[in-house]
Amino acid sequence: MKIVVAGTGYVGLVTGACLSEVGHSVTCVDIDEKKIQKMKQGISPIYEPGLGELLKKNNDNGKLNFTTDYKNAYKDADLVFIGVGTPEREDGSANLDYVFNVCKQISDNIEKDCLVVVKSTVPIGTNDKVEEFLRENLKNNDIHVEVASNPEFLAQGTAVIDTLYAKRIVIGVESEKAENIMKEIYKPYNQPIVVTNRRSAEMIKYASNDFLALKISFINEIANFCEMVGADIEDVAKGMSFDPRIGDKFLKAGIGYGGSCFPKDTKALHWLANDNGYELKTIKATIEVNQNQKYKLFRAAKQRVGSLKGLKVAVLGLTFKPGTDDLREAPSIPNVRRLLDEGAEVVAYDPVGEDNFKRIYPNIKYVETPEETLEGAHMAFIFTEWDEIKKISPTQYIELMNNPILFDGRNCYKINDMRNFGIDYYSVGRKAVLNLKNKSNKEVAATIM
Numbered sequence: 001m002k003i004v005v006a007g008t009g010y011v012g013l014v015t016g017a018c019l020s021e022v023g024h025s026v027t028c029v030d031i032d033e034k035k036i037q038k039m040k041q042g043i044s045p046i047y048e049p050g051l052g053e054l055l056k057k058n059n060d061n062g063k064l065n066f067t068t069d070y071k072n073a074y075k076d077a078d079l080v081f082i083g084v085g086t087p088e089r090e091d092g093s094a095n096l097d098y099v100f101n102v103c104k105q106i107s108d109n110i111e112k113d114c115l116v117v118v119k120s121t122v123p124i125g126t127n128d129k130v131e132e133f134l135r136e137n138l139k140n141n142d143i144h145v146e147v148a149s150n151p152e153f154l155a156q157g158t159a160v161i162d163t164l165y166a167k168r169i170v171i172g173v174e175s176e177k178a179e180n181i182m183k184e185i186y187k188p189y190n191q192p193i194v195v196t197n198r199r200s201a202e203m204i205k206y207a208s209n210d211f212l213a214l215k216i217s218f219i220n221e222i223a224n225f226c227e228m229v230g231a232d233i234e235d236v237a238k239g240m241s242f243d244p245r246i247g248d249k250f251l252k253a254g255i256g257y258g259g260s261c262f263p264k265d266t267k268a269l270h271w272l273a274n275d276n277g278y279e280l281k282t283i284k285a286t287i288e289v290n291q292n293q294k295y296k297l298f299r300a301a302k303q304r305v306g307s308l309k310g311l312k313v314a315v316l317g318l319t320f321k322p323g324t325d326d327l328r329e330a331p332s333i334p335n336v337r338r339l340l341d342e343g344a345e346v347v348a349y350d351p352v353g354e355d356n357f358k359r360i361y362p363n364i365k366y367v368e369t370p371e372e373t374l375e376g377a378h379m380a381f382i383f384t385e386w387d388e389i390k391k392i393s394p395t396q397y398i399e400l401m402n403n404p405i406l407f408d409g410r411n412c413y414k415i416n417d418m419r420n421f422g423i424d425y426y427s428v429g430r431k432a433v434l435n436l437k438n439k440s441n442k443e444v445a446a447t448i449m
């Protein structure tokens with residue numbers, strides 16, 4: 001079967017590469033010729049461990065092809081996977097323009113029966129509309145086109161492994177024929193397959209992402225409350241995690257979730273429910289808690305020092321999570337904005353996110369190592385828990401900083417380790433460690449010696 005994948009972002013490219021890895025013949029379509037040339041050489045346009053190797057290997061052995069010539073690609077495709085973006089509109093709803101642009105190209109060009117598989121995250125009911133659109137716009141009415149929903153569950157940074165060793169494959173179909181084709185395609189993966197109708201498959205995607213986002217907002221609220229009553233969120237989460245009904249995943253408190261999915265998908269589902277006359281109260285709360293959580297440590301810093309004007313602030317970590325160069329909805333972005341608005345001098349470090357951050361903030365100082373960030377700083381913020389950042393020892397903060405006050409938005413350190421050093425340490429869901437606060441400058445200097 002000839003498989004064509006539309007879109008070479010996270011979803012499209014990883015889908016195409018992994019389908020070719022298990023033996024299928026795949027053509028990935030993109031409009032950008034330069035990007036196509038790079039992918040042919042095994043250079044991934046996105047930072048994703050293992051993806052470059054898959055591109056190179058399967059391009060070399062002829063299983064994976066890249067083209068800008070969508071007309072020829074769609075003409076004789078048996079299956080077209082749509083993996084283009086569905087960004088957020090201003091009102092929170094999903095923008096489906098890219099999906100329907102691809103549909104138009106498909107209906108204009110296909111010359112044989114085709115199964116169109118929607119991998120993009122789309123509002124419930126979209127697959128029905130896609131099928132209707134394709135059928136209405138077909139140039140040749142003798143052709144049978146059908147649509148299947150096949151949501152994606154990969155996470156950035158682990159996308160290849162998440163796909164090749166997925167926990168489940170969800171297939172939403174309206175006919176036995178489509179079900180059989182999809183099962184055949186996924187046979188080599190040897191993973192559990194859940195077959196539903198298309199609307200349920202679309203809902204499974206949103207419900208899964210929104211549940212994970214809700215879990216994070218829940219643990220963040222409990223963390224905030226822990227600080228008030230003298231409990232420790234790390235211990236609380238650990239204690240909860242042994243209950244298999246709760247589990248140990250997505251219970252890490254911090255300064256909120258970011259990325260291209262949770263923020264967008266919570267708002268999209270909330271919007272869609274509202275549009276249907278129903279208020280999803282848990283999702284509304286999830287969004288509100290996350291919005292507030294982002295600035296938690298900025299507020300603590302303001303409260304601690306009053307004015308940030310003229311202070312040198314070290315920013316450690318820029319991406320929305322480790323393992324990616326993606327900055328979408330990263331808590332670092334609005335926090336740096338606030339720091340700059342307050343008149344702080346920001347010095348930033350991130351092992352891979354620097355170039356992208358420079359496009360948003362070209363005028364702040366960027367350095368190559370975490371240590372350089374800390375030199376002479378009056379306070380430091382951790383926004384992403386990169387290994388390079390977790391490796392900084394408490395003594396390094398004392399040795400390098402002008403004033404060792406650390407605001408750790410990802411709870412990178414054990415609280416007891418921080419108690420034994422002359423450092424002030426604010427984290428999430430744990431009582432602040434204040435070694436310096438009530439000491440004179442002389443005493444502070446003595447702890448630094």
Ligand code: UGA
Nearest residue numbers: 152153154155156250251252254256257258259261320321
């Ligand atoms: C998420 C889902 O995990 C994937 O299953 C899904 O396929 C994907 O969205 C998508 O819809 O495409 P992703 O956005 O790549 O994947 O990243 P996650 O690892 O889920 O992290 C999202 C955010 O939650 C990050 O900012 C992370 O720091 C935060 N997070 C995660 C926490 O604050 N606490 C946790 O315990 C876990």
